[in-house]
Every structure is written in structure tokens, then in C-alpha cells.
Amino acid sequence: MKKIYYLITLLGVLVSLAACNNDTDLDPRSIFPDGVDKATQNDFDRWVLTNYTYPYNIQFEYRYSDKEAHVEYDVVPAEYDKSIAVAKLVKHLWVDAYNELVGRDFLRQYSPRMIQLIGSAEYKEDGSEVLGTAEGGMKIFLNKVNLLDIENPDLEIIKFYFIKTMYHEFGHILQQTKNYSTDFNAISTDYQGPSWVNVGDYENSGSTEALEMGFISAYASSEAGEDFVEILSFYVVYGKEYWENMLSLAGESGATKMLLKYALIKDYLDIKWGIDIEKLEQIVQRRMGEISELNLESLD
Ligand SMILES: [Zn+2]
Known part of the structure; x- marks a missing residue:
């Protein structure tokens, strides 16, 4: 945890999962970006x-492609070895966690069509850092991706x-596919819009x-849809114990709202x-403990 605070302090930026916009320019036809065909396929x-x-x-x-990247940001491509590690981590902690809970057909049907790795950060004009986006x-x-030290992986960075980010963005896919109760939107009446960057954030x-x-986070205060997927992703990825710790730090009024929202997410x-969020949390937390058994330095 400390490492992350330090890092963010160093960068002097606010961290967000901003820009979950809905435009999409994904070309569904090509498996590989420009210039990569079967003849040049490598092991990865x-x-x-x-x-x-x-x-x-x-x-x-993992390859950088101008066609797929956000042209408004200056970015660095993801390094090959680190991309392999992230591919294995996402498979173990996201793909296989959902598989374990609800079977393979679920992601086969609803998964995003593309996961694009970027080596560096993307920064918005307000100085906030974009962690990930889901487009349509x-x-x-x-x-x-290049932040990951594959010999000494830091769980907090992972x-x-x-x-x-995977659970947050996939949460958007779920909520965009099947609506949640509008009761959720009425629990908090003080969404901040773009001013969320001025709200104090615990992780930051x-x-x-x-x-x-x-x-649960400053970014959750931006609007109801972000609030929804922030609770979902924090609960599952940071775990029940973290959630309960946050409830105690929130005080009675804050905790009451968070618990009401959590109850609606759980029901939804x-x-x-057909997803039991408590079981998903247990699966993900157990899998976090298995990271040391993954060989992040090779494809084996
Ligand atoms: Zn979002």
C-alpha cells in the first residue's frame, strides 16, 4: 500500500478510472494489428x-497500434515480458475467477472483444491519470504495464x-447490458461530476x-455508474476485510449509504x-494468494 501512495505522491497526480466513454472504433475483423500476420506470430x-x-x-x-490507441495521449508501448506477466495475471485473477464461479460460457458471451495493454500512463488535462477505459x-x-516488476511483483500494483481495472471496466459491460435498479441512483444525492478530482481519496x-x-473512492463520487462499478471492483479485488475497514472509516452516515448501495449491487x-458477489470475492481473494505459484517470467 505504501509503495502505491509513494508512487502517486511522486507523480503528483490524481488517479482515476476516468473516460469510460462509449465511443468505439474497434475493428472486429483483424486478430492482429497492422503488419502482424500468421507468419510473424511469436510464442506469446x-x-x-x-x-x-x-x-x-x-x-x-500488447503491441502498440496507433489505430487502437487513444491519440490524445502520449503513451509508451507495453514491454513484451511484462505483457506476458499481465496476460497471465488477468487470466488467473479475472478470466479464471469468473470461469470458476459461473462457467466459461459467461465470458465467452459477455467478455470485451479486446484488451489493449499500454506501457505508460495516460493523463487527462485535469492532471488525473486514466487507469483504464471500456469503450462501448x-x-x-x-x-x-511497464510498472510491473516481474521478478518481484507488487500485489498492490497488480x-x-x-x-x-478489469473488474471495474467489466462492471460497466454488465451494467450496460442489463440495467440495475434506479433506486441505486437515489442513495447518494451529492455526485460531484468532474469535481470528483477535488474529493479526498483513501487509496490516493x-x-x-x-x-x-x-x-468507496473519490472517483466513485463522480456519478452513479462509476459508483456502482467502483463498489463492485473494490469489494471483489480488495476483499471483504478491506471493505469492512472502509465502512468503519466512513462513519455512520457514509457507511449507511455504502451498505445500501452494496445491497443493491449484490441483488443485481x-x-x-446469477453471480454471487460473496463467492466471487472469496475466489478472487484465494487466487490472489496463488500469484506466487504463477510463473510470470515465461509462458509455461
Ligand atoms: Zn468507469
Whole structure:
């Protein structure tokens, strides 16, 4: 945890999962970006086909492509070795967690069509950092891949930058596919819009301001849809114990709102999707403990 605070302090930026916009320019025809065909496939390309593309129809892109990247940001491509590690981590902690809970058909049907890795961060004009985006439920960007130290992987970096982003962005895909109760939107009446960047965030600075307002993170205070997927992703990826700790830091008023919202999310996932969020949390937390058994340095 400390490492992440330090890092963010160093960068002097606010971290967000901003820009979950709905435009999409995904070209569904090509498996590989420009210039990569079967003849130039490497071992990782073949691993991706076997583990992502054939079973789930997911393109897992680690190569930088101007066509797919956000042109408004200056970004660095993801390093090859680190991309392999992130591919294995996302498979273990996201793909296989959902498989374990509800079977393979679920992601086969609803998974994003593309996961695009970016080596560096993307920064918005307000100085906030974009962790990931989901465009029209089709494409998820994972940024900061080059931050990962594959010999000494930091669990906080894995959780914060990659796995929570996957659950957050996939949460948008779920909520865009099947509506949740509008009761959710009425629990908090003080959504901040773009001013969320001024709200104190626990992960960013240790501030309890967002929590006391009834939000799990500052970004959750931006609008109801973000609030929804922030609770979902924090609960599953950071775990029940973390959630309960946050409730105690939120005070009575903040905790009451967070618990009401959580109850609606739990019902929504159960009724609309047949997903037991408590079981999902247990599966993900157990799998977090298995990271040391993954060989992140090779495709084996
Ligand atoms: Zn979002």
C-alpha cells in the first residue's frame, strides 16, 4: 500500500478510472494489428490465441497500434515480458475467477472483444491519470504495464492497476447490458461530476473524505455508474476485510449509504446475472494468494 501512495505522491497526480466513454472504433475483423500476420506470430501470440482468443474471442493486444490507441495521449508501448506477466495475471485473477464461479460460457458471451495493454500512463488535462477505459463494452485498456516488476511483483500494483481495472471496466459491460435498479441512483444525492478530482481519496492519500460522503473512492463520487462499478471492483479485488475497514472509516452516515448501495449491487448481480458477489470475492481473494505459484517470467 505504501509503495502505491509513494508512487502517486511522486507523480503528483490524481488517479482515476476516468473516460469510460462509449465511443468505439474497434475493428472486429483483424486478430492482429497492422503488419502482424500468421507468419510473424511469436510464442506469446500463440499463447494469447490459445488462452484468450479461441476460448473467449478476446483479442489481447500488447503491441502498440496507433489505430487502437487513444491519440490524445502520449503513451509508451507495453514491454513484451511484462505483457506476458499481465496476460497471465488477468487470466488467473479475472478470466479464471469468473470461469470458476459461473462457467466459461459467461465470458465467452459477455467478455470485451479486446484488451489493449499500454506501457505508460495516460493523463487527462485535469492532471488525473486514466487507469483504464471500456469503450462501448468492446475494448478495455490496461495502462502502466511497464510498472510491473516481474521478478518481484507488487500485489498492490497488480490489484490497483490491472485487476481492479478489469473488474471495474467489466462492471460497466454488465451494467450496460442489463440495467440495475434506479433506486441505486437515489442513495447518494451529492455526485460531484468532474469535481470528483477535488474529493479526498483513501487509496490516493489516506483521506476519508470520499468514504464519509458514502463513496468507496473519490472517483466513485463522480456519478452513479462509476459508483456502482467502483463498489463492485473494490469489494471483489480488495476483499471483504478491506471493505469492512472502509465502512468503519466512513462513519455512520457514509457507511449507511455504502451498505445500501452494496445491497443493491449484490441483488443485481444475483438476480440479473446469477453471480454471487460473496463467492466471487472469496475466489478472487484465494487466487490472489496463488500469484506466487504463477510463473510470470515465461509462458509455461
Ligand atoms: Zn468507469
